[in-house]
Amino acid sequence: MTSYLERIRQSSDITRRGFIKASAAATAALAVSGSLAGCANKVEPADANAGGTEAVAVDGEWVTAACWHNCGGRCLNKVLVKDGVALRQKTDDTHEDSPDYPQQRACLRGRSQRKQVFSADRIKYPMKRKGWSPDNPQGELRGKDEWERIEWDEALSYVADELKKAKEQYGNRSILAAGSEIGRLLTLFGGYTASWGTGSYGSFALTAGIIGAEVWSGGINDRIDMRENTELFVMIGSNPAWSSGGSPAFHMLQAKENGARFVAIDPYYNDTYELLGAEWLPIRPGQDTAFLIGLAYALIDGDAQGGNLIDWDFLNTHAIGFDAEHMPEGSDPRGNFRDYVLGTYDGLPKTPEWAAELCGISGERIRQLAEEIAPSRAVALMCGWAPARTHNSDGFPQVFSTIGAMTGHMGKPGHMTGVNCHSAAGNGGPSLVNPGPSGVAAIKEVPVDDSINKTEIWKAIMTGRYTWNGRSGTVTMPADAEKAPGEVRDIDIHVIYHGGGAALQTTDAMSEGIAAHRKVDFAVSHAQFLTTNALYSDIILPVTTLWERPGGLLTGNREMLIMYTQVTEPLFESQSDQWIARELAKKLGMEESAVYDIDENQQFFNTVAGATYVEDDGVTASPLVTITEEDIEEWGAVGTPQEGVISFKDFKEKGVYQIERKAGDNYGFVAYSGFAKDPESNPLPSLSGKLEIYSARLAEIVNGMGYSTIEPVPTYIPQACGYEATFGDYAAGEKGDYPFQIFNIHYLRRSHTVFDNIPWLREAWANPVYLNAQDAEERNIAAGDTVRITSPYGSVLRKATLTNRVIPGVVMLPHGAWVDMDDDDENDTAGADNVICGGCPTGQGVSGWNTAICNFEKYDGEAIVDDAARPQRIICE
Ligand SMILES: Nc1nc2c(c(=O)[nH]1)N[C@H]1C(S)=C(S)[C@@H](COP(=O)(O)OP(=O)(O)OC[C@H]3O[C@@H](n4cnc5c(=O)[nH]c(N)nc54)[C@H](O)[C@@H]3O)O[C@H]1N2
Numbered sequence: 001m002t003s004y005l006e007r008i009r010q011s012s013d014i015t016r017r018g019f020i021k022a023s024a025a026a027t028a029a030l031a032v033s034g035s036l037a038g039c040a041n042k043v044e045p046a047d048a049n050a051g052g053t054e055a056v057a058v059d060g061e062w063v064t065a066a067c068w069h070n071c072g073g074r075c076l077n078k079v080l081v082k083d084g085v086a087l088r089q090k091t092d093d094t095h096e097d098s099p100d101y102p103q104q105r106a107c108l109r110g111r112s113q114r115k116q117v118f119s120a121d122r123i124k125y126p127m128k129r130k131g132w133s134p135d136n137p138q139g140e141l142r143g144k145d146e147w148e149r150i151e152w153d154e155a156l157s158y159v160a161d162e163l164k165k166a167k168e169q170y171g172n173r174s175i176l177a178a179g180s181e182i183g184r185l186l187t188l189f190g191g192y193t194a195s196w197g198t199g200s201y202g203s204f205a206l207t208a209g210i211i212g213a214e215v216w217s218g219g220i221n222d223r224i225d226m227r228e229n230t231e232l233f234v235m236i237g238s239n240p241a242w243s244s245g246g247s248p249a250f251h252m253l254q255a256k257e258n259g260a261r262f263v264a265i266d267p268y269y270n271d272t273y274e275l276l277g278a279e280w281l282p283i284r285p286g287q288d289t290a291f292l293i294g295l296a297y298a299l300i301d302g303d304a305q306g307g308n309l310i311d312w313d314f315l316n317t318h319a320i321g322f323d324a325e326h327m328p329e330g331s332d333p334r335g336n337f338r339d340y341v342l343g344t345y346d347g348l349p350k351t352p353e354w355a356a357e358l359c360g361i362s363g364e365r366i367r368q369l370a371e372e373i374a375p376s377r378a379v380a381l382m383c384g385w386a387p388a389r390t391h392n393s394d395g396f397p398q399v400f401s402t403i404g405a406m407t408g409h410m411g412k413p414g415h416m417t418g419v420n421c422h423s424a425a426g427n428g429g430p431s432l433v434n435p436g437p438s439g440v441a442a443i444k445e446v447p448v449d450d451s452i453n454k455t456e457i458w459k460a461i462m463t464g465r466y467t468w469n470g471r472s473g474t475v476t477m478p479a480d481a482e483k484a485p486g487e488v489r490d491i492d493i494h495v496i497y498h499g500g501g502a503a504l505q506t507t508d509a510m511s512e513g514i515a516a517h518r519k520v521d522f523a524v525s526h527a528q529f530l531t532t533n534a535l536y537s538d539i540i541l542p543v544t545t546l547w548e549r550p551g552g553l554l555t556g557n558r559e560m561l562i563m564y565t566q567v568t569e570p571l572f573e574s575q576s577d578q579w580i581a582r583e584l585a586k587k588l589g590m591e592e593s594a595v596y597d598i599d600e601n602q603q604f605f606n607t608v609a610g611a612t613y614v615e616d617d618g619v620t621a622s623p624l625v626t627i628t629e630e631d632i633e634e635w636g637a638v639g640t641p642q643e644g645v646i647s648f649k650d651f652k653e654k655g656v657y658q659i660e661r662k663a664g665d666n667y668g669f670v671a672y673s674g675f676a677k678d679p680e681s682n683p684l685p686s687l688s689g690k691l692e693i694y695s696a697r698l699a700e701i702v703n704g705m706g707y708s709t710i711e712p713v714p715t716y717i718p719q720a721c722g723y724e725a726t727f728g729d730y731a732a733g734e735k736g737d738y739p740f741q742i743f744n745i746h747y748l749r750r751s752h753t754v755f756d757n758i759p760w761l762r763e764a765w766a767n768p769v770y771l772n773a774q775d776a777e778e779r780n781i782a783a784g785d786t787v788r789i790t791s792p793y794g795s796v797l798r799k800a801t802l803t804n805r806v807i808p809g810v811v812m813l814p815h816g817a818w819v820d821m822d823d824d825d826e827n828d829t830a831g832a833d834n835v836i837c838g839g840c841p842t843g844q845g846v847s848g849w850n851t852a853i854c855n856f857e858k859y860d861g862e863a864i865v866d867d868a869a870r871p872q873r874i875i876c877e
């Protein structure tokens with residue numbers, strides 16, 4: 001069971017010494033060790049918050065350091081720098097903290113950032129896999145081979161030669177690539193095969209835009225409105241305490257303190273619900289559509305009995321497809337939602353009791369909830385994207401919005417129906433402070449139009465076929481989107497270029513992904529660490545972190561903008577992605593200026609000079625930063641002086657510009673308010689301009705994609721790899737080989753895969769598998785036991801945490817752990833989620849990570865070590 005990574009383990013002492021010799025910056029960072037103690041915010045030299053155990057007085061300059069991850073937050077991080085050495089960190093102390101004007105405080109990951117930047121496992125030099133050569137790639141050794149240091153020129157020549165070879169022998173579409181900088185380069189080189197997916201949004205990606213609903217921040221009201229006006233929050237799969245760093249959970253707490261009540265619909269009683277004292281309605285993963293259809297029945301039924309549960313005025317004027325009287329012209333009136341719910345034509349009334357069987361929440365409680373969300377009360381209907389990251393969930397955003405339209409909880413203070421997630425959680429509305437454009441010219445021509453749905457990319461490499469749908473990137477679709485072609489195409493990938501992202505980790509079907517990496521001629525990764533992409537590549541190009549770049553602006557919640565600047569010179573031989581793209585352009589015989597016509601310093605200047613803020617009238621956007629001749633000269637940029645509301649020097653020193661909010665200001669936001677007041681003048685972006693409970697367009701597009709089909713109204717469809725799949729014989733109630741459902745929560749130790757290598761964080765967050773205590777006990781599993789979790793796609797080992805906060809029949813495995821296969825490639829010892837989740841495109845090509853099935857047992861082999869005792873992956877001396 002000793003993995004390759006364990007075998008390359010170095011004595012941490014020796015490694016540390018080697019690292020210290022090589023970098024003065026590293027010396028200091030490693031010398032200041034200790035635990036993550038205290039969270040007092042005011043940082044003085046001897047403060048425990050600085051993370052050090054030694055109370056040593058230090059001076060130096062506080063520099064605003066980037067925290068740039070896709071973590072759902074955006075906070076102010078400062079680093080105390082002396083003689084180029086990063087000594088300590090602190091967070092926002094630019095003003096007093098208050099609910100109206102909260103500090104932008106960092107989380108445990110941000111506060112550990114210097115442990116990442118100066119980590120002993122940084123990729124310091126270009127590296128080559130020993131067994132790889134252009135003539136004999138020995139692909140089967142990927143992930144098991146040793147590494148050797150090579151020079152930049154040699155590394156870039158290898159990459160350029162492989163790209164040229166692939167282009168000449170197989171055409172540009174034989175190159176599969178990701179990453180914006182390398183995407184620019186390869187587009188100019190004649191194109192490449194890209195990938196697309198529904199990503200974070202799940203089925204919101206396509207469904208929301210077509211039916212006229214919001215995907216993100218535009219669907220919920222702003223935080224002050226919530227705090228002042230909302231009485232009841234119904235939260236479906238939403239966890240800002242873990243997945244929206246900064247203040248969102250704090251904003252929701254203000255609403256609680258103002259008397260609001262919370263109901264949580266989730267398979268896991270998460271820390272947000274605990275904080276808010278929410279009532280828990282435990283639901284099976286992926287069964288939210290059944291639950292909401294049952295809730296719709298309860299609303300119809302309760303209203304018919306005189307309960308005033310439906311806001312008919314709103315529903316009849318703002319939505320189409322609810323009943324036979326409000327169907328779009330030309331459609332079959334029998335296809336309406338109400339008759340589906342009542343079972344008028346299919347003979348199956350979708351009663352709350354029908355829903356209870358499927359979702360696990362009792363019929364009685366569903367009926368009671370229908371009364372609680374009556375139009376007369378100020379209710380916030382909120383969901384995260386997690387319930388939509390499930391197979392066959394194309395109707396989920398539609399039925400969720402339908403409940404909002406039925407109850408009229410849209411467009412009024414205190415009332416809302418929308419997504420509460422990521423950096424917009426707890427505070428909806430457009431950004432009030434925005435960066436300017438970088439000035440880099442856009443590349444419009446896309447010479448290769450092959451783009452593979454992420455659920456299929458590894459399979460496409462293995463089988464040479466994929467379903468083309470004319471999509472690219474993370475897909476969000478407008479109402480008038482083209483019908484998808486759903487065309488099966490041949491594809492022959494020879495090169496994988498990882499220029500950004502963590503595809504091998506974060507895409508479904510990782511075992512197939514590893515096989516695909518072993519099949520191609522060449523794989524290259526830009527990397528800061530020996531990430532999974534890098535581990536299974538042939539050449540690794542070391543990239544800088546944002547602490548080593550000139551500077552830039554970072555956006556997050558709507559009220560602030562962060563400006564970071566360089567903390568340290570590039571460490572060792574690392575270079576930026578743009579530098580790599582330019583150098584490769586030269587080797588490919590192209591003009592480097594065609595890839596980037598202006599440098600990174602000028603791009604930084606442009607974003608700052610073009611930054612705007614919204615004035616206190618709430619509408620006028622004006623220049624943010626005052627820039628003088630001297631600033632421009634010092635910066636070494638090209639530009640003209642300008643007037644704003646904060647000087648460049650102040651902005652740089654503070655690191656953040658934040659709008660001060662208070663009740664009654666002009667920055668409030670009520671989602672859908674114009675539409676609610678006058679739908680004719682303020683139509684939604686759907687084809688009809690109304691909320692489409694019936695959308696022939698949605699069905700036409702989804703059904704054309706070649707995966708699985710839907711109806712124009714939201715209906716219950718048993719999910720691939722969902723609840724029903726846990727049964728061998730569903731009708732007989734007999735469980736099958738994989739009797740448990742398993743889902744992935746976004747975990748506080750990491751931002752996806754990022755930070756998984758940081759010992760401090762491994763110590764603080766152990767990354768166990770969370771088992772329902774009763775399920776575990778029935779299998780003789782005690783807390784801390786090593787458990788083997790198996791799915792049809794692979795198996796992982798994890799230590800068990802037993803809890804009653806996960807419902808029986810369900811297993812929770814945190815998202816993003818760096819895969820670590822044992823010697824036989826049989827078990828992953830790190831608990832990587834995508835070893836368990838397989839590629840299974842349904843409907844709109846959704847990545848349905850939260851619908852997977854598994855079994856688990858006490859592992860009879862050697863117990864795994866705690867992650868904190870796992871060696872770092874150090875391959876550079
Ligand atoms: N099973 C399962 N899979 C999931 C999810 C799930 O819940 N379950 N969640 C999904 C979601 S919502 C998302 S958004 C995706 C995220 O998927 P990814 O975007 O692929 O995940 P990250 O880990 O954020 O990847 C960022 C990578 O960029 C690297 N990096 C950081 N800075 C730089 C830089 O300057 N240059 C370069 N070249 N690299 C850099 C980091 O080291 C890291 O490897 O994962 C998805 N995958």
Ligand SMILES: Nc1nc2c(c(=O)[nH]1)N[C@H]1C(S)=C(S)[C@@H](COP(=O)(O)OP(=O)(O)OC[C@H]3O[C@@H](n4cnc5c(=O)[nH]c(N)nc54)[C@H](O)[C@@H]3O)O[C@H]1N2
Pocket residue numbers: 070071072073200201236237238239242243244245265266267268270283284285286287288384385386387388390421422743744745746747748749750751752753815816850
């Ligand atoms: N710490 C941390 N924060 C992050 C990230 C990270 O990797 N780490 N990633 C960021 C990114 S890119 C994204 S997209 C967001 C994702 O944020 P979310 O989409 O909110 O995803 P999760 O945090 O996985 O899940 C939120 C809640 O949904 C529940 N849930 C899961 N499946 C279901 C279901 O089928 N039905 C119901 N009702 N509930 C369900 C979970 O138990 C959890 O309580 O988080 C962002 N924030």
Ligand code: SF4
Pocket residue numbers: 067068069071072073074075076105106107108109110111244245246751
């Ligand atoms: S929430 Fe995100 S931006 Fe904020 S400190 Fe944590 S990792 Fe950094």
Ligand SMILES: [Mo]
Pocket residue numbers: 199200201
């Ligand atoms: Mo995401």
